[in-house]
Amino acid sequence: MGHRRVVTGLATAVVCVAIAVATSVSTFAQRERVRIHVSDVDSGLPIMHARLASVSAAPLPPTITDEHGDVTVDVPAGGRTVRIGKAGYAPESVPLMAGRDVVDVKLARGAAITGRVVDALGVAVAGQSVRVTEKVATGTRPRQTTTNDLGEYRIGALPQGTYAVALASPASRAASADAIEHIVTVRRGDDVGGIDFIAARAACVKKAAIPTAAPMRPWENNASILGRVVNAGGMPISCVEVVAYRGPTRAASGMTDVDGRYALTRLQEGAFQLEFRRDGYVPLQWGQQQRGAPGRSVQVRRNEQLKNIDIALPHGGAVTGTLLDEFLEPAENVTIRAMELRGDEDRPMAVGAASAQTDDRGRYRLSGLAPGRYIVASVAGTEPPDPRTGKGYAPAYYPGVMEIASAMPIDVHEEQEHQWVDFPREPIRVATISGVALNSRNEPITDRVLLVASQRSGAVIAETQGADVKGPDGTFTIPNVPPGDYVLQATSKRPDATPEFGMQYVTVYQEDPPPVRVKTAAGLDVQGRLIEEGSPLVDPRSFGLTAIPVDWDHTSVLAGLVTLTPANDGTLTLGGVTGPRRFVLTAGPSSWYLKAIRIRGRDVTDEVTGFPLSGFGSTSDLEVVVSNKGASVEGDAMDASTPATDFSVVLFSSNPDHWFHNSRFLKSGRATRGRFRIEGIADGDYFIAAVDLLDGTAGGAWQDRDFLQSLITGARRVRLREGDDRSLT
Numbered sequence: 001m002g003h004r005r006v007v008t009g010l011a012t013a014v015v016c017v018a019i020a021v022a023t024s025v026s027t028f029a030q031r032e033r034v035r036i037h038v039s040d041v042d043s044g045l046p047i048m049h050a051r052l053a054s055v056s057a058a059p060l061p062p063t064i065t066d067e068h069g070d071v072t073v074d075v076p077a078g079g080r081t082v083r084i085g086k087a088g089y090a091p092e093s094v095p096l097m098a099g100r101d102v103v104d105v106k107l108a109r110g111a112a113i114t115g116r117v118v119d120a121l122g123v124a125v126a127g128q129s130v131r132v133t134e135k136v137a138t139g140t141r142p143r144q145t146t147t148n149d150l151g152e153y154r155i156g157a158l159p160q161g162t163y164a165v166a167l168a169s170p171a172s173r174a175a176s177a178d179a180i181e182h183i184v185t186v187r188r189g190d191d192v193g194g195i196d197f198i199a200a201r202a203a204c205v206k207k208a209a210i211p212t213a214a215p216m217r218p219w220e221n222n223a224s225i226l227g228r229v230v231n232a233g234g235m236p237i238s239c240v241e242v243v244a245y246r247g248p249t250r251a252a253s254g255m256t257d258v259d260g261r262y263a264l265t266r267l268q269e270g271a272f273q274l275e276f277r278r279d280g281y282v283p284l285q286w287g288q289q290q291r292g293a294p295g296r297s298v299q300v301r302r303n304e305q306l307k308n309i310d311i312a313l314p315h316g317g318a319v320t321g322t323l324l325d326e327f328l329e330p331a332e333n334v335t336i337r338a339m340e341l342r343g344d345e346d347r348p349m350a351v352g353a354a355s356a357q358t359d360d361r362g363r364y365r366l367s368g369l370a371p372g373r374y375i376v377a378s379v380a381g382t383e384p385p386d387p388r389t390g391k392g393y394a395p396a397y398y399p400g401v402m403e404i405a406s407a408m409p410i411d412v413h414e415e416q417e418h419q420w421v422d423f424p425r426e427p428i429r430v431a432t433i434s435g436v437a438l439n440s441r442n443e444p445i446t447d448r449v450l451l452v453a454s455q456r457s458g459a460v461i462a463e464t465q466g467a468d469v470k471g472p473d474g475t476f477t478i479p480n481v482p483p484g485d486y487v488l489q490a491t492s493k494r495p496d497a498t499p500e501f502g503m504q505y506v507t508v509y510q511e512d513p514p515p516v517r518v519k520t521a522a523g524l525d526v527q528g529r530l531i532e533e534g535s536p537l538v539d540p541r542s543f544g545l546t547a548i549p550v551d552w553d554h555t556s557v558l559a560g561l562v563t564l565t566p567a568n569d570g571t572l573t574l575g576g577v578t579g580p581r582r583f584v585l586t587a588g589p590s591s592w593y594l595k596a597i598r599i600r601g602r603d604v605t606d607e608v609t610g611f612p613l614s615g616f617g618s619t620s621d622l623e624v625v626v627s628n629k630g631a632s633v634e635g636d637a638m639d640a641s642t643p644a645t646d647f648s649v650v651l652f653s654s655n656p657d658h659w660f661h662n663s664r665f666l667k668s669g670r671a672t673r674g675r676f677r678i679e680g681i682a683d684g685d686y687f688i689a690a691v692d693l694l695d696g697t698a699g700g701a702w703q704d705r706d707f708l709q710s711l712i713t714g715a716r717r718v719r720l721r722e723g724d725d726r727s728l729t
Contacts, residue, residue, distance in 0.1 A: 032074070032075050032077075032098040032099065033072050033073065033074055033075070034072070034073055034075045034096050034098075034100055034101065034102070034103060035070060035071070035072050035073075035101065035102050035103070036052070036065070036070070036071050036072070036073060036082075036084070036094070036096075036102075036103045036104075036105060037068075037069055037070050037102060037103070037104050037105065038050045038065050038069045038070075038071070038084060038105045038106075038107060039069050039104070039105070039106060039107070040106070040107060040108075040109075041106040041107060041108045042108070042109075042188070045069075046065070046067075046068050046069025046070075047065060047069050047086055047089070047107055048065055048066060048067045048068070048069060049064055049065060049086065049325070049327050049329060050064065050065040050069070050071075050084055050085065050086040050089075050107065051063065051064055051084070051085060051086065052064070052065075052071060052073065052082045052083070052084055053082065053083045053085075053383070054080060054081075054082055054083075055080075055081040055082060055083050055093055056079075056080050056081045057076055057078070057079075057080035057081075058076075058080075059382070059383050059384060060073070060082070060383060060384075061383055061384050061385060061386040061387060061392070062381070062383060062385075062386055062391070062392065062393065062427055073096065075096045075097065075098045076098065077098050079095060079096055079097040079098065080095075080096050081093055081094065081095045081096065082094055082096060084105055084107065085107075085157070085332070086107065087329060087330035087331070087332045087360060087361065087362055088109060088110060088330075088360065088361075089107040089108065089109060089110050089157065090107065090108055090109070090110035090111070090157050090158060090159040090160075090188075091107075091110075091157060092105055092106075092107060108159065108160065108188045109188040109189035110156055110157040110158055110159070110188075110189070110360060111156075111158040111159070111160060111186035111187065111188065111189065111190040111191070111192070112154060112155065112156035112157075112158065112186075112190070112191045112192070112360060113132060113154075113155050113156075113158065113163065113165055113184055113186065113192050113195055114152070114153065114154045114155075114191070114192070114193045114194075114195065115130070115152070115153060115165070115193065115194060115195035115196045115197065116147075116150070116151045116152050116153070116196045116197075117130070117147050117151045117153065117167065117196070117197045117198075117199050118151055118196070118197075118198060118199070119198065119199055119200070120198060120200075121235070123235060124147070124149070124150050124151030124152075125147060125151050125199045126147055126148060126149045126150075126151060126279060126280045126367075127146055127147060127279060127280075128146060128147045128151070128153075128167060128168075128197075128199055129144055129145070129146050129167065129168035130144065130145055130146070130147065130153045130155070130165065130166070130167060130168065130197075131143070131144045131165070131166055131167075131168045132144070132155045132158070132163050132164070132165050133163060133164045133166075134161055134162070134163055135161070135162040135163060135164055135183070136161060136162065140159075143155050143158070144168060148365050148367055149279075149280040149315065149316070149318065149365075149367035149368055150367075154359055154360075156359055156360030156361070157332070157360040158186060160186055160187045160188045160190075161185070161186065162183065162184070162185045162186075163183070163184050163185075163186070164181050164182070164183055164184075165181065165182040165183075165184055165195050166180070166181040166182070167180075167197050167199060180197060180198075182195050222266065222267075222302070222303050223266075223267040223268065223269055223300040223301065223302060223303065223304050223305075223306070224263060224264060224265045224266070224267060224300075224304075224305050224306065225244065225263075225264045225267065225272070225274070225298060225300060225306045225309050226261070226262070226263050226264075226305065226306065226307045226308070226309065227242075227261070227262060227307070227308060227309035227310045227311065228256075228259070228260045228261050228262070228308075228310045229242070229256050229260045229262065229276055229310070229311055229312075229313055230260055230310070230311075230312050230313075231281075231312065231313060231314070231315065232312060232313075232314050232315065232415065234312075235260075236256070236258070236259050236260025236261075237256060237260050237278060237281070237313060238255075238256050238257060238258050238259075238260060239255055239256065239278060240255065240256040240260070240262070240276050240277065240278040240281075240313065241253065241254075241255055241276070241277045241278065242254050242255070242256065242262045242264065242274060242275070242276055243274070243275045243277075244264050244267065244272040244273070244274055244298075245272060245273045245274075245275065245544075245587065246268075246270060246271070246272055246273075246539070246541045246542060249541060249565050251267065251268075251272060252264045252265070252266070252267055252272075267300060269300055269301050269302040269304070270299070270300065270538075270539045270541070270542060271297040271298065271299050271538065271539070271542045271589055272297065272298050272299075272300070273285055273286070273295055273296075273297055273298070273587060274286040274295065274298055274309065274311075275295075276311055276313055278313065279368055280315060280316060280367060280368040281313040281314065281315055281316060281368065282313060282314050282315070282316050282370045282371065282414055283370065284311060284313060286298060286309060286311055296590065297542070297589055297590065314414040314415055315368075315414065315415045316367060316368040316369045316370055316412075316414070316415075317367075317369040317370075317371065317412035317413055317414060317415065317416045317417065317418070318365060318366060318367040318368075318369065318412075318416075318417040318418070319338060319365075319366045319369065319374065319376055319410060319412065319417075319418045319421050320363070320364065320365045320366070320417065320418070320419050320420075320421065321363070321364060321376070321398075321419070321420060321421030321422045321423070322358075322361070322362045322363050322364075322422045323336060323358050323362050323364065323378055323422075323423065323424070323425065324362065324422065324423070324424040324425070325424065325425065325426070326424065326425070326426035326427060328424060329362075330358070330360075330361050330362025330363075331358060331362050331378075331425065332358050332359065332360050332361075332362055333357060333358060334357065334358045334378050334379070334425075335355055335356070335357050335358075335378070335379040336355065336356050336357070336358060336364040336366065336376065336377070336378055336379075337352055337354070337355045337366075337376070337377050337378075337379060338352075338353045338354045338355070338366040338369060338374045338375075338376055339351060339352050339353060339374060339375045339376075339377065339462060340353045340369075340370070340372045340373065340374050341372070341373040341374065341375060341409055341460070342372075343461070343661065347455065347461065347552075348460045348461065349460065349461040349462065349552065349557075350375050350404065350460050350461070350462035351462075352463065353369060353370070353372075353374065354366045354367065354368060354369055369412045370412075371412060371413050371414055372411075372412060373409040373410070373411055373412070373701070374409060374410050374412055375397060375398070375404065375407045375409055375410075375460070375462075376397070376398040376407075376410065376421055376423070377395050377396065377397045377398070377404070377407070378393075378395060378396045378423075378425050379395060379465075380392075380393060380394050380395050380464070380465050380479070380480040380481075381393030381394075381479075381480050382479070383479075383480075384432070384479050385427075385430050385432065385479060385480060386427070389427075389429075390429050390430065390510070391427035391428055391429055391430065392427055392428075392430040392479060392480040393425060393426075393427055393430075393480055394428055394430050394480050394481065394482040395464055395465070395482075396423065396424070396425035396426070397423070398410070398421055398423040399423050400423040400424045400425075402428055402482055403459070403482075403484075404453060404459055404460045404462055404464070405458075405459045405460060407460075428482060429482075429483075429510055430479070430480045430481055430482055431481050431482075431483070431508045431509075431510070431511060431512045431513065432477060432478065432479045432480075432481065432512050433451065433477070433478045433481050433486075433488070433506060433508070433512070433513060433516060434475070434476065434477045434478070434512075434515050434516070435475070435476060435488070435504075435515045435516035435517055435518065436473060436474040436475050436476070436515070436516075436517055436518070437449050437469050437474050437476055437488075437490040437502070437517075437518040437519075437520070438474045438517075438518070438519055438520070439492040439494075439500050439519075439520045440500060440519070440520060440521050440522065443474070444469050444471070444472065444473070444474035445469055445474065445490050445491065445492040445500075445502075445518075445520060446491075446492050446493055446494070447490065447491045447492060447493065448466045448467060448468055448469070449466060449467050449468075449469060449476045449478070449488055449489070449490050449518065450463050450465075450466045450488070450489045450490075450556075450557065450558070451463070451464055451465040451466060451467075451478050451481065451486050451487075451488060452464065452486060452487050452488075452489055452552070452553075452557050453484065453485070453486060454485040454486055454487045454505065454553055455487075455551060455552050455553045456485060456505075456553065457484060457485035457486075459484070459485075461552045461557070462557075463557050463558070464486075465478050465480070465481065466478070481508050482508070483508050483509055483510065484507075484508055485505070485507050486505070486506050486507070486508065487503050487504070487505055487506070487553045488503060488504045488505075488506055488516055488518050489501070489502070489503050489518075489556055489557065490502045490503070490518045490520050491520065491556050491558070491559065492520045497522070498522040498523065498525070498575055498576045499522075499523070499559075499576045500520035500521055500522050500523075500576075501520055501521070501523060501555075501556050501576075501578045502518045502519050502520035502521060503518065503553060503554060504516050504517065504518045505553075522576060523575075523576040523577045523578040524576070524577050524578070524619065525573075525574070525575045525576070525577075525619075526547075526564075526572070526573070526574035526575075526577060526619055526620075526622050527571070527572065527573055527574075527619070527620040527622065528571070528572045528599075528619075528620065528621060528622025528623055528624065529570050529571055529572060529622070529623060529624070530543060530545075530566045530570040530571075530572060530624050530626065531570070531623060531624065531625045531626070532570070532626055532627075532628075533595065533625060533626070533627040533628075533629065534592075534627050534628035534629050535628075538589055538592070538628075539568075540566040540567070540568065540569070540570040541565070541566055541567070541568065542587070542588055542589060543566055543585065543587060543588040543592070543624075543626060544563050544564070544565070544566075544585070544586045544587030544588065545563065545564040545566075545572070545583055545584070545585055545586065545597075545624055546561055546562070546563045546564070546583070546584050546586040547561075547562045547563075547564070547574060547577055547581040547582075547583055548560075548561060548581060548582045548583075548584055548662060549561070549579050549580070549581060550579070550580045550581060550582055550608075551579050551580050552579075553579075554578055554579035554580070555578055555579035556578075560579075562574060562577055563586065564624075572622060572624065574622075582604075582607065582608070582662065583597045583604065583605075583624070584662040584664075585624075585626065585664070588626065589628070590679050590680060591628050591630065591632070591679045591680055592626050592627065592628045592630070592680055593626065593627060593628075593630035593664065593680035593681065593682055594624070594625075594626060594664050594682070595625040595626060595627045595682070596623070596624075596625040597622075597623070597624050597625070598621075598622070598623040598625075599619060599621065599622050599623075600619060600621055601621070605664070606657075606658060606663070606664070606665075608657075608660050627722070628680075629722050629723050630679065630680040630681050630682060630722065630723075631681040631682075631683070631720035631721060631722060631723065631724040631725070631726070632677065632678065632679040632680070632681060632724070632725050632726070633651065633677070633678050633681065633688065633718065633720065633724075633725075633726045633727075633728060634675065634676060634677035634678070634726075634727055634728070635675070635676060635727055635728030635729050636671070636674050636675045636676070636729060637649070637671070637674075637676075637690035646671065646693055647670075647671050647676075647690050647691065647692065647693060648668055648669065648670050648671070648676075648690070648691050648692070648693050648694040649668060649669050649670075649671065649676045649678065649688060649689070649690055649691070650666075650667075650668050650688070650689050650691055650694075650702055650708070650711060651666070651667045651668070651669075651678055651681065651686050651687070651688045652665065652666050652667075652686060652687055652688075652708050652711070653665035653666070653684055653685065653686055653687075654684075654685040654686060654687055654717065655684075655685070656705070656709075658684075659703070659705050659708050660703075661703045662703075663703070664682050665682060665684055665686075666703050666708075667680075667681060668694060668702060670693065670694070681720050683720065683721050683722045684719075684720060685717070685718075685719050685720075686717070686718050686719075686720060687708075687711065687712055687715035687716070687717055687718075688715060688716050688717075688718055688728070689711040689712075689714055689715035689716070691711070716728065
């Protein structure tokens with residue numbers, strides 16, 4: 001019998017030999033194997049390690065050409081289309097039909113177009129969409145990308161040809177783009193740079209709405225806060241979201257205009273905390289001195305127009321590098337994540353902070369990172385494991401390890417870039433987890449099922465993978481799971497019911513575990529009251545109490561932190577909470593402190609293990625006592641014989657039992673012009689020590705037991721009672 005061979009490449013397909021063969025119906029119903037040979041269109045040399053992905057039909061397991069450029073693919077009777085690519089080449093989509101023996105595919109070197117987008121002032125425009133369209137109609141869809149924090153863009157793996165490059169309009173968070181269109185002709189392997197644009201200045205708000213001085217009716221909310229947001233160089237930042245919080249409640253919000261100005265209007269009198277956010281910048285609260293610490297409250301009176309509440313937002317840090325495959329070649333089109341390490345030293349947690357996709361060179365850039373410690377990882381592959389070897393692409397972690405506990409953290413600072421964070425990923429033995437996820441009504445859940453490293457394993461707690469629930473029976477499948485101890489978490493939300501949560505432990509060895517059933521149920525409803533001790537009394541809505549999870553296996557990693565919102569009369573309501581919790585005062589005037597928390601008559605203020613809220617259904621006797629009679633301490637520090645200027649102060653209990661994250665007996669502050677002041681201190685015996693500035697890399701690390709222990713030798717001991725106002729020199 002003669003060979004049936006197809007040659008394809010550069011958008012052409014030629015049938016060299018076609019022989020009709022009589023085949024039975026049953027044969028066509030079966031899959032046939034087709035061999036594909038991939039070679040370079042110019043040199044004719046075979047291309048090894050080219051990768052195939054299914055465009056139609058069922059997904060392919062990892063499928064890679066060998067050293068001869070050959071690979072064999074199963075083709076169903078109805079055929080399938082595969083995408084064949086390799087870093088540095090323009091990909092080809094190839095239709096495969098059963099009944100053909102060999103398909104020759106010619107790949108050509110890919111071209112790239114790069115450039116930068118700035119505004120009229122020369123400031124980089126991040127998040128701007130750039131579109132590349134082929135001028136000759138070939139049926140190829142336009143390619144689109146967005147600029148990074150530097151305003152840079154790159155569109156690679158392009159076939160040779162002539163392209164129109166333009167800013168897509170409307171742009172995300174920006175004004176409409178200008179009408180300039182660059183015409184660029186590229187040849188195989190070209191890397192054409194300098195295709196730059198000047199975008200119109202962002203116009204989230206044309207002009208900040210400055211309130212008039214006209215009197216308003218007494219019962220209306222008529223206070224206002226005005227200010228300006230600039231970058232570290234003093235240039236205005238537009239499109240910054242400004243939010244005023246009263247306690248944990250969002251009271252008002254606005255956006256900065258083209259001059260960086262904002263106006264929050266129609267406010268009630270009282271104390272507010274202001275938060276400023278924009279992609280690419282470090283989010284800050286007004287008056288915030290260090291990462292993780294609350295900002296200063298802004299107090300406005302009735303009818304007051306409070307001006308000049310200005311702030312400088314620094315750019316976030318960045319991490320750049322190259323992802324390599326198992327052959328140490330660039331891996332393109334793979335998602336990379338930056339996960340910030342948080343939590344206690346004995347219970348670390350990695351929280352997703354940024355993501356990016358590798359380009360045609362395998363390079364990535366993770367930007368807008370707040371100061372902190374990060375783990376960099378590639379996500380798991382979506383393709384099924386190889387049925388012959390059981391291997392697939394599980395998440396890989398810098399510097400090239402497969403276990404998150406072995407990952408090397410990276411310390412990121414403001415406006416600092418970490419380069420050459422390169423690491424490989426390779427297929428390993430993996431399993432597939434499958435099952436069903438249902439709510440309390442036996443209906444499919446509405447959210448994704450998450451796979452989380454279990455806290456009981458001792459590993460870093462992190463959401464590693466997930467899956468959508470498909471079908472009316474609530475089934476889900478999570479492929480490429482490496483061995484380990486996990487917990488499956490599911491949440492379900494309905495407009496007419498309390499949010500539900502469910503979890504199920506699962507351990508993965510070398511084989512697929514049995515199907516898992518996850519059932520969600522409503523959490524606990526908590527009600528209580530806020531009790532203020534001291535005068536003058538303040539608006540109860542100025543306070544916020546957060547229920548911090550202690551056992552993350554029994555708490556959703558996506559919605560674990562829940563804040564109690566006091567009402568006007570001081571009543572507290574907390575709905576749908578699961579798992580043991582520790583209660584922490586996270587918002588309130590600086591001079592107030594948390595004095596006591598009682599649930600069902602039990603004092604749980606300083607319980608390290610938290611209070612087990614599950615299993616009660618509801619409780620209505622939560623009491624939270626706050627007081628403005630807390631102690632305060634101020635002073636300065638000496639560096640040898642001269643006053644120290646830039647330093648932080650750590651105040652911590654002399655009782656190690658109180659050394660846990662978010663303890664009311666741990667406080668820190670930053671010196672202003674060489675002098676510090678800490679307020680709202682609970683009655684107790686303390687150590688106080690001056691340290692180097694606690695920047696973002698410390699985050700909550702200054703609360704770690706080992707760090708506190710190391711400070712004792714050089715610390716000063718002080719006894720503070722309620723109402724004390726001590727001055728230290």
